[in-house]
Amino acid sequence: MTAPSRHVGGTNGFPLSAPLLSVENVTLEYQVPGRVVRATQNVSFDVWEADRFILLGASGCGKSTLLKAVGGFIAPREGRILLDGHPVHGPGPDRVVVFQEFDQLPPWKTVRENVAFPARVSGHLGRKEAAERAEHFIEKVGLTRFADAYPNTLSGGMKQRVAxxxxxAMEPRVLLMDEPFAALDALTRRKMQEELLALWEEVRFTLLFVTHSIEEALVVGNRIALLSPHPGRMRAEINSHEWDLTxxxxxxxxxxxxxxxxxxFEEAGADGASHE
Structure with missing residues (x-):
C-alpha cells in the first residue's frame, strides 16, 4: 500500500496536509494524596496520517499521561487535543490503546474471541464482520494456528500480538501504544518491534508510541518527540528518517x-525546545 500524502517537515517531497492529531499547549495534572502533580507543561506536537510518532523520555516526563489524554481518559488542565480537527472528549473507538500489561485479555476467551469482541460489542461491527476482521488480523500477526488457544497458554510476545x-480490528484513527514491549525479554522485544514495523508497512496505521528506550524510539519511529521531566516539556522533535539507520x-x-x-540529559537544564 502506498503511504498517504502527509507533512513530514515540508522538505522531503511530501505535500503539506492537515495533521490527523494535534496536541496544542497541553498541560496535564493529576491528584495524589495531599497534592496535585503537574505531569506536562504546554506540550504541543502534530501527528500526520501514517506517522509512527514516538513520545520518548525518562520516568516522570508525563509521556504515558499524554497518551491517556489523547485516549480521552484525562482532560487537559490547559490546551486542547484535536482529532481530525475536532476536540477530543472522552474515550472512543477512533483511539485504541495497547498497554504493556498482559492481563488486558479476558482469560476465558480464545484468541479469536478476544480479537473480535471489542469491535462487536462497541457496535462498530456486526458479529459476522467482526469475526471476519478478527481472522484477518490474527493472520496478520501470525497467530492463525493459535486462534482457538486461551491467553494462559500463550507467551508474553504472543499475548501482545493478540492485543x-x-x-x-477496531480500525482506529490512531493506535496508541504505552510501552507495549517493556515487559518482554530483549530478544522478544526486538522481534516484536520488527513485526510491528512489518505490520505497519502493510496496513499503514497511524501510531502514537510511548517508550523510555532511545534504541526502541529509533527502531520504531519516524518522528520522535523528546520530553524533559518534572513536568514534561518538549525538549526537541526529531525526524529519525533523516539518518541512515539500517x-x-x-x-x-x-x-x-x-x-x-x-x-x-546533558542539555536538560536548557530552556525551551529545539527542532531538528
Missing part, C-alpha cells in the same frame, strides 16, 4: 542515539 490484532549496531545509529541522549 495488537484486537486493536487494529542497523542497530551501525555508527549512524549509535550517533543518533548519542545525540538524543545529549538532548534529553
Amino acid at each position: 495488537i490484532a484486537r486493536a487494529l 542497523s542497530g549496531g551501525s555508527p549512524a545509529f549509535q550517533a543518533a542515539a548519542n545525540r538524543i541522549h545529549g538532548l534529553l
Whole structure:
C-alpha cells in the first residue's frame, strides 16, 4: 500500500496536509494524596496520517499521561487535543490503546474471541464482520494456528500480538501504544518491534508510541518527540528518517542515539525546545 500524502517537515517531497492529531499547549495534572502533580507543561506536537510518532523520555516526563489524554481518559488542565480537527472528549473507538500489561485479555476467551469482541460489542461491527476482521488480523500477526488457544497458554510476545490484532480490528484513527514491549525479554522485544514495523508497512496505521528506550524510539519511529521531566516539556522533535539507520549496531545509529541522549540529559537544564 502506498503511504498517504502527509507533512513530514515540508522538505522531503511530501505535500503539506492537515495533521490527523494535534496536541496544542497541553498541560496535564493529576491528584495524589495531599497534592496535585503537574505531569506536562504546554506540550504541543502534530501527528500526520501514517506517522509512527514516538513520545520518548525518562520516568516522570508525563509521556504515558499524554497518551491517556489523547485516549480521552484525562482532560487537559490547559490546551486542547484535536482529532481530525475536532476536540477530543472522552474515550472512543477512533483511539485504541495497547498497554504493556498482559492481563488486558479476558482469560476465558480464545484468541479469536478476544480479537473480535471489542469491535462487536462497541457496535462498530456486526458479529459476522467482526469475526471476519478478527481472522484477518490474527493472520496478520501470525497467530492463525493459535486462534482457538486461551491467553494462559500463550507467551508474553504472543499475548501482545493478540492485543495488537484486537486493536487494529477496531480500525482506529490512531493506535496508541504505552510501552507495549517493556515487559518482554530483549530478544522478544526486538522481534516484536520488527513485526510491528512489518505490520505497519502493510496496513499503514497511524501510531502514537510511548517508550523510555532511545534504541526502541529509533527502531520504531519516524518522528520522535523528546520530553524533559518534572513536568514534561518538549525538549526537541526529531525526524529519525533523516539518518541512515539500517542497523542497530551501525555508527549512524549509535550517533543518533548519542545525540538524543545529549538532548534529553546533558542539555536538560536548557530552556525551551529545539527542532531538528
